[in-house]
Amino acid sequence: MDSYLLETSLHTFLREDLEHGDITTDAIFGPDDQARARFIARHPMVAVGMEEVAAKVFSLLDSRVQCLHPVPDGKLVDTGSVLLEFEGATRTLLRGERVALNLVQRLCGIATQAARFVERVADLDVKIVDTRKTTPGLRMLEKYAVRAAGAYNHRYSLSDGVLIKDNHIAACGSITEAVQRARRGVPHTIQIEVETDTMEQVEECLRCGVGVIMLDNMDLATMRKAVQLINGRALVEASGGVNLETVRDIAETGVNIISVGGLTHSAPACDIGMDWL
Template sequence: MDTFLLDTLLRGFLNEDLEHGDITTESIFSKEDQSEACFVARHPMTVVGMGTVATRVFQLLDGNVVCDNAIPDGMRVEKGEVMLHFQGATRTLLRGERVALNLVQRLCGIATLTSVFADQVKHTKAKVVDTRKTTPGLRMLEKYAVRSSGGHNHRYSLSDGVLIKDNHIAACGSITEAVRRVRQRVPHTINVEVETDTLTQVEECLLCGVGVIMLDNMDLPTMREAVQLIDGRAVVEASGGVNLETVRGIAETGVDIISVGALTHSAKACDIGMDWRG
């Protein structure tokens, strides 16, 4: 992640939580008090954010905080494993605790779910990718968690690539006309993707020469037929209603990409504890 962009985010989160200060901590501890603590996994999980995010939270508060033994992003741990150790001013550790935990619990939740999805399709060529269904303000972090745990990123923003969806087509009148208008405006270096839900639309995309064809909410027999019809002339993406029960079958149809909104909009936060060591 870009540290410049990350620090801007983290400062905003710290400002939200601290506002005018931590009146509880400042009433109990002096500036001189020192402590050490660690983040501990309360259950098995895939780790993201210990060295890249949590460490940065504490060091933005106080550059003298020492963080070490961070579990690398993407590594899987078991219950009870220490994922990050830190020591420094007691006030700093307590001030940063909630922001750091909120973030890494969210990121580890996304990473853990992503790694399970990736495991389901690893015997195929399909890549599991995220979507723009992210938490406002956390997109950079959430997409980083996906990428660090066996998944891949789709568009980061609306400016990253052309994706002509059903409402574009409905408002424009046809796939052919929508593609024609796009190609009048965008550089040749930008790929064009079109969402389809019928084989007729797939055929229209092929006639238009689009680079990526999305198969949206198709059943498996139709999806297999679409893959055969496309026959390598475009990248094939499957989307819509993908879950852990269906993703393996979808991957086995021969698609190249499977986009899963659940990676970021439905991941359950992991349970991580901050245990005091002294």
């Protein structure tokens, strides 16, 4: 993650929660009160963000806070594992608790979800990738969590690559016309991907010489036919309705990439507690 962009985001999150100050904490504790606490995993999970995110939340509030023994990103931990230990001013630890927990619970949930998908296809030559279906304001963090779990990122934003989807085609008139216009408008270094849902569209993509062909919501039999027809002339991405029960069968059709929106938009947050010492 880009440290400058990350700090900018963390400042925004802290400002939202603190606004004019923590009136509860400031009324109960003085500036000289000190404390120690830990983040504890309440169930098995893939850890992400202890050092890169949670520790930075507290250090932005007070550079004197010490964050100790952060669990490395991508490590699978058991129930009761200490994920991070920190000590410093009591006021600081209480002010940063919610923001830090909200973020790492979300990131660990995404990483844990992504790791399950990766495990299902670990012996096959296919990549599990995310999508742009991320929480506004959290895209960099959520895509980082996907990578920490061993999966991969699709394009980060609309400016990262050409992906001609069904509405582009409908508004333009045809795949061929859309591809020609795209080639005239983007640098030669940008690869073109096209979303298809029929064999006829796959054939049109091959005639256009696109770099990546997305098979969107195709049944397995049609997907196999498409992979055979493409025969290595383009990268093949499968997308649409992918879940843990279907991902293995999809991978076995021979596609190169499987994009899963559920890695980010449907991952349940992990349960992480802050225990006082």
